[in-house]
Amino acid sequence: MRIDVITLFPEIFQGYLSESMLKRAIQRGVVEVHLHNLRNWATDKHRSVDDTPYGGGPGMVIRVDRVVPCVEDVRKLSEEWGHLILLTPQGRRLNQAIVEELATHRRLVLLCGRYEGFDERVRIILQPDEISIGDYVLNGGEVAAMVIIDAVVRLIPGFLGDEESSRQDSFSGPDRLLDHAQYTRPREYRGHRVPEVLLSGDHQAVARWRQQNRVERTRRRRADLLVLGWQKVWANDRVVCKNQPRSKDESPLPGLLRGGHCGAVWEPTQELPPAAITCQTEGPPVEFHPGEQPPEDKPPVEGGSVNNPQHAEITEETGNESEDHGACGKAIHETGDSPF
Numbered sequence: 001m002r003i004d005v006i007t008l009f010p011e012i013f014q015g016y017l018s019e020s021m022l023k024r025a026i027q028r029g030v031v032e033v034h035l036h037n038l039r040n041w042a043t044d045k046h047r048s049v050d051d052t053p054y055g056g057g058p059g060m061v062i063r064v065d066r067v068v069p070c071v072e073d074v075r076k077l078s079e080e081w082g083h084l085i086l087l088t089p090q091g092r093r094l095n096q097a098i099v100e101e102l103a104t105h106r107r108l109v110l111l112c113g114r115y116e117g118f119d120e121r122v123r124i125i126l127q128p129d130e131i132s133i134g135d136y137v138l139n140g141g142e143v144a145a146m147v148i149i150d151a152v153v154r155l156i157p158g159f160l161g162d163e164e165s166s167r168q169d170s171f172s173g174p175d176r177l178l179d180h181a182q183y184t185r186p187r188e189y190r191g192h193r194v195p196e197v198l199l200s201g202d203h204q205a206v207a208r209w210r211q212q213n214r215v216e217r218t219r220r221r222r223a224d225l226l227v228l229g230w231q232k233v234w235a236n237d238r239v240v241c242k243n244q245p246r247s248k249d250e251s252p253l254p255g256l257l258r259g260g261h262c263g264a265v266w267e268p269t270q271e272l273p274p275a276a277i278t279c280q281t282e283g284p285p286v287e288f289h290p291g292e293q294p295p296e297d298k299p300p301v302e303g304g305s306v307n308n309p310q311h312a313e314i315t316e317e318t319g320n321e322s323e324d325h326g327a328c329g330k331a332i333h334e335t336g337d338s339p340f
């Protein structure tokens with residue numbers, strides 16, 4: 001893979017590229033990284049790349065007539081057109097699925113911003129894939145670009161040596177759950193013992209334990225990964241959910257709802273999360289989609305009803321409450337040695 005980075009601060013990348021596992025990957029020819037200083041595309045004697053915003057306001061805006069020629073010139077350096085990424089807090093939020101998608105490209109061109117951002121015409125003309133690494137604001141796109149490089153290169157065949165290991169990572173594989181707990185020697189340390197099953201030599205039992213551990217950890221730490229989507233439901237809606245495309249699968253949401261916002265929980269016993277589930281209600285049918293965020297006005301409450309529709313949004317009718325699986329944090333016995 002070829003990666004081109006356009007930045008006002010190429011020096012920021014030097015340490016990272018020359019010290020990490022990346023150095024060896026570059027030496028082995030698995031990946032090549034080229035840094036381009038945007039300032040080289042300035043045409044005035046002050047070498048300026050930014051200016052004050054029209055309409056007033058604080059900060060400086062990076063000029064479109066610097067960025068567009070720069071990207072065009074950089075693109076010409078290789079026959080491969082490349083996938084252009086603009087690092088911005090306003091982009092789609094990076095996750096492992098997006099990293100996997102980016103790793104399929106033979107060339108990435110990463111455009112790092114600074115100051116108040118780019119002139120809007122950069123987006124209109126270049127139509128980049130805008131990516132954010134999280135809901136917080138960095139001083140610029142450089143650290144975000146390094147995050148993307150770091151996450152993507154480990155998926156390039158030949159980078160890790162053992163491709164299986166990235167398939168077993170958290171957020172990877174078909175179910176995208178957190179990874180299971182790991183142990184190594186000694187068998188006992190300060191009274192904390194390694195779970196017996198891992199010492200048993202029974203490979204099937206170990207695999208079962210690990211899968212159970214992944215599911216339970218995910219429920220406890222990141223219940224949002226098990227939530228397919230959120231919808232407003234109305235009081236006394238009778239919701240019957242059927243997974244698509246496995247139409248025979250009853251969802252974990254049968255019953256009578258009290259109303260409010262409700263998420264559909266995907267059961268990781270199935271091989272793949274469904275593309276969507278449709279729920280028939282007494283009102284209009286509602287659809288849940290993977291990756292939807294909980295509604296702003298009703299964030300999931302730790303141990304509360306919104307976080308786990310299996311728990312409290314469903315009334316007495318289903319009797320589901322007693323079969324709690326942990327997303328709402330009850331019916332799990334905390335022990336000092338809990339591997340979850």
Ligand code: ADE
Pocket residue numbers: 087088089113131132133134135136137138139140141144
């Ligand atoms: N630039 C500033 N903040 C950023 C963020 N969160 N993600 C990507 N690029 C950024």
